[in-house]
Amino acid sequence: xxxxxxxxxxxxxxxxxxxxxxxxxxxxxxxxxxxxxxxxxxxxxxxxxxxxxxxxxxxxxxxxxxxxxxxxxxxxxxxxxxxxxxxxxxxxxxxxxxxxxxxxxxxxxxxxxxxxxxxxxxxxxxxxxxxxxxxxxxxxxxxxxxxxxxxxxxxxxxxxxxxxxxxxxxxxxxxxxxxxxxxxxxxxxxxxxxxxxxxxxxxxxxxxxxxxxxxxxxxxxxxxxxxxxxxxxxxxxxxxxxxxxxxxxxxxxxxxxxxxxx
Amino acid sequence: xxxxxxxxxxxxxxxxxxxxxxxxxxxxxxxxxxxxxxxxxxxxxxxxxxxxxxxxxxxxxxxxxxxxxxxxxxxxxxxxxxxxxxxxxxxxxxxxxxxxxxxxxxxxxxxxxxxxxxxxxxxxxxxxxxxxxxxxxxxxxxxxxxxxxxxxxxxxxxxxxxxxxxxxxxxxxxxxxxxxxxxxxxxxxxxxxxxxxxxxxxxxxxxxxxxxxxxxxxxxxxxxxxxxxxxxxxxxxxxxxxxxxxxxxxxxxxxxxxxxxxxxxxxxxxxxxxxxxxxxxxxxxxxxxxxxxxxxxxxxxxxxxxxxxxxxxxxxxxxxxxxxxxxxxxxxx
Numbered sequence: 001x002x003x004x005x006x007x008x009x010x011x012x013x014x015x016x017x018x019x020x021x022x023x024x025x026x027x028x029x030x031x032x033x034x035x036x037x038x039x040x041x042x043x044x045x046x047x048x049x050x051x052x053x054x055x056x057x058x059x060x061x062x063x064x065x066x067x068x069x070x071x072x073x074x075x076x077x078x079x080x081x082x083x084x085x086x087x088x089x090x091x092x093x094x095x096x097x098x099x100x101x102x103x104x105x106x107x108x109x110x111x112x113x114x115x116x117x118x119x120x121x122x123x124x125x126x127x128x129x130x131x132x133x134x135x136x137x138x139x140x141x142x143x144x145x146x147x148x149x150x151x152x153x154x155x156x157x158x159x160x161x162x163x164x165x166x167x168x169x170x171x172x173x174x175x176x177x178x179x180x181x182x183x184x185x186x187x188x189x190x191x192x193x194x195x196x197x198x199x200x201x202x203x204x205x206x207x208x209x210x211x212x213x214x215x216x217x218x219x220x221x222x223x224x225x226x227x228x229x230x231x232x233x234x235x236x237x238x239x240x241x242x243x244x245x246x247x248x249x250x251x252x253x254x255x256x257x258x259x260x261x262x
Numbered sequence: 263x264x265x266x267x268x269x270x271x272x273x274x275x276x277x278x279x280x281x282x283x284x285x286x287x288x289x290x291x292x293x294x295x296x297x298x299x300x301x302x303x304x305x306x307x308x309x310x311x312x313x314x315x316x317x318x319x320x321x322x323x324x325x326x327x328x329x330x331x332x333x334x335x336x337x338x339x340x341x342x343x344x345x346x347x348x349x350x351x352x353x354x355x356x357x358x359x360x361x362x363x364x365x366x367x368x369x370x371x372x373x374x375x376x377x378x379x380x381x382x383x384x385x386x387x388x389x390x391x392x393x394x395x396x397x398x399x400x401x402x403x404x405x406x407x408x409x410x411x412x413x414x415x416x417x418x419x420x421x422x423x424x425x426x427x428x429x430x431x432x433x434x435x436x437x438x439x440x441x442x443x444x445x446x447x448x449x450x451x452x453x454x455x456x457x458x459x460x461x462x463x464x465x466x467x468x469x470x471x472x473x474x475x476x477x478x479x480x481x482x483x484x485x486x487x488x489x490x491x492x493x494x495x496x497x498x499x500x501x502x503x504x505x506x507x508x509x510x511x512x513x514x515x516x517x518x519x520x521x522x523x524x525x526x527x528x529x530x531x532x533x534x535x536x537x538x539x540x541x542x543x544x545x546x547x548x549x550x551x552x553x554x555x556x557x558x559x560x561x562x563x564x565x566x567x568x569x570x571x572x573x574x575x576x577x578x579x580x581x582x583x584x585x586x587x588x589x590x591x592x593x594x595x
Contacts, residue, residue, distance in 0.1 A: 051489045075492025082487055088347045089482050089537040102480050103492030108473035110540050155491070 001060070002027045002191050003159060008047065008057035010040075017043060018054070019220040025191055027158070030181075030210060032202045033195040034232070035217025036241055041195035042083075045161045048193065049080050061159075075103035079152035081162040085144060090135045093147050097123055100154030115154075122153035125188070126180055142173030146180060153188065160184065162194040166201075178204055185210050199237060202228045203255040216240050228255075270534050274545050277552030278329055281559075285325035288559050291316045323454045328558045328571075329551040330457065331449070331513040332523055334464045336550025337543050338506035339524025340531070341471040344478035344539045345502045346407055349532075352524030353510040356410070356503065357417035361391025362514040364421040366444050367428035370437050380444075381459060381515045388511030391417050392503065407485070410503075447518035447572025449558050460512040467509025468547050474501060475540030482539075520572040522579030523550050 003025040010018040017040045025031045033041045046052040048059060050066060059066040061077050069077070079100065100122070101115040111119070123129040126146045131139060136147060145165055152160045165181065166174040182205060184190045194201075199214075206212045206228050214231035216224035218240050224231040237245050237257065244260040286298055293313060301308055301317050308314040338353040346355070354360070365387025369380030398413030425445070432438045471478075477498050480488045488495050514520075527550040528542060535541050554571070557578065561571040 046486070049486075049490045051486050071489060071494045072492040075490060078490070080487070080490035082490075085483070085487070087483055088349065089344070089532070091479070091537045095479070095536075095538060099480050099483070099491055102476070105476065107477070110476045110538075 001025070002062060003048070003193065004058075004060040004063075005044075005048070006058050006060075008044075008054050008059070010043070010047070010052075010054045012043070016220055018057075021057070021221040023215055023222050023225065025159070025193055025213075026211075027191055028185060028189050028211065030185055030192045030194060030205055030212045032205065032212065032214050033193065033217070034199055034202070034214055034240070037197075039217040040220075041217070042163055045080070045163055045193070045195060048161060049078055050074055072103050075155065075157070077157050078159045078161060079155035079157040081145075081148045081152050081160065081165055083163045083165075084141065084168045085136075085148060087136060090137055092132070093123070093128065093134050093136055093139070094119060094132045096136050096147050097150045097154050100151040100156075103155065118156070119150075119154045122150040125153060125183070126150045140173070141168050142170075142176060145169065145173075145177050149177075149180065149184070153184065153190075157190075159191050159193065162192060164195050164197060167197060175204075181205070182208065182210055199232050199241075200257055202232050203257075207254060232257075267535055271545065274531075274534075274548050274552075278333075278548055278555065281552040281555035282325050282329060285328065285555050285559050286317065286321050289316075289321065289563050293317060293321070319453060323457050324449055324452060324558070325555055326457050327452050327460075327517065328449050328555040330460060330464045331517055331520065332527075332554025332557075333547040333551035334460075334467055334509040334513045335520060335523040336527035336546040336553075337468045337471055338509050339550075340528035340539065340542045340546040341474070341478060341502050341506050342524075343528055344482045344542070345499055346411060347482045347484065348411075349529065350525070351411070352522075353506055354418070354519070354521070354524065356414040356507060357391035357395045357421065358388045358507050358510045359514055359519045360418040360421035360425070361394075362388035362511055363445055363519060364391075364424045364428065366515070366518070367425050367432070367441050370440050370444070371428055371432050374437070381456075384515035385511050387421075388514055389507055391421055392507040392511075396503065407499075443570065444518045446570035447520040447575075448561075448568070448570050449517050450562070450568050452516060456516040460516055463508045463512035467505045467512075468543070470505035471502065472540065472543045474498065474505070475538070475543050478502060478539040478543075479537070518572060520554070520575055522575045523554060526579050526582060527553060 001024055005021065005023040008018045008021040033044065035041055043052060047054050066074065097119040098111045098115060101111050101118065105111065120129060123132060126149055128143065128146050128150060131143060136144065139147065166177050169177060178201060181192065185192060202212060202214045212228055213226060214228050215222045216231050216236055224236045234245055234247060237243055246258045246260065247255055248258055249255050287293055287295060293316065297313060298317065301313060335353055342351050342353060342355060343349050362384040365383035366380050369383035373379045395410060395413035395417045398416060399410035402409050429438060429441055432441055477493050480491050480493045481495065481498060485495050528546045531542050531545045531549055535545060557574050558571050561569045561574050
């Protein structure tokens, strides 16, 4: 098992956030984290990268206790794509992607020529090499997201975490980014843990033979976990989001959620 | 683009050298280049001469000190701006300058102008102020970066009021003028001893910050991202703070508070060379060094009496800063 979270307990401001949360991820699959706003999707990702501490439980990376790894060692195994970035200084796209090489640098060194090559390859994979001299802040939200994903790719880790990568994007960019995300699994054999607002993403990602699992938050743990059809259906959506819906199939394959008004 | 940057880099490297030579030539005592060559070639034959003492006892140490002080203030300003991901921060932010100011005032009052003790007190209190800011910063955990700035503001105002108290009780004829002059910042009345006092902490600070340059880039993305990219944020931030305060406390303790360099110089360098701190920090050192050495030439030769250099840097710094804000509004930020 690549990533194994078992029995996580965590409090925030005297309120329980997780009570015995468990989740597993295997190599080469996408696990989509679903749940209402404020249920702790981002916090869970923070726990996995070790940015926040949990009180009880265990997170294992390829079998090893994640708490025992140094920050640098962990960064070689897990990359993280933030929810959209507001950076102060005008770094270029190349510099942003190069920062993904940081866990491989000696502590006082700058990226080498080889690091540049790796970064450029990551940019090519995502089709953003034409922006390489541009200032990151001048890109559109969709392009920024691709740069951050390229940075995660340059980090050369087996696991990539994504925190709502499409939350600020319009439909076209949303589909574009999701398609590139699928490519990471299909071509680069990455394993992704992705928090998302949109249960429909699970169905979109499922298209094209990529192993996808859905993990639904309910009652301070992952209550429904497994294949999309098992975890995301009318009953679980009603329970988790308190929304009545129908799931219909379009052209006999792509499923989509139709929400009913009360 | 790359070629332009190379030319700019060469110019920035040349600036401190040119400033150093100008600082030897210009002043109220006339020293031509030929005379300087003669003096340097055979100093023994000029011993006892006025020109000898002007060059070796006054102008050379003062020029060196100007270079070191300007360079360290600019480099640590650059480091702190990156770490705090805030382009409006400078090395005074953590309370170093006001702490050192109070230390100097205390030294002047207690030891009646004993020079070495005043410097030592200024250095010690400068570092103490940073430590206090840091302690205040750890009280509330959720936003340590902001809290460290807030801690710096609190500690600065505490030491500023202590400085006022010191001025109030100081002897108005003897001690008060030295206090006021110290607080305004000046490179006057220094010799090789002061240069020797600060050369080690100054270089330790600049070299340390330059080596941390890439990590400062990553830190400037924010804590969560820096952590996810494998940077130990606590250790790295502590190192940045230590190197910045070490250098700043050292230079402030010999020449008082000199403003604007730490704020403005890194901005200029960032505009010219881009955002990589591995370049910003050493080039800020060079540009800050040249800038202060040039300003000091004006400070000592513009009028009959010596002008406080700290005042002049602000005079040049303020209009430039306003110009900069107008320019960069449409730029990459």
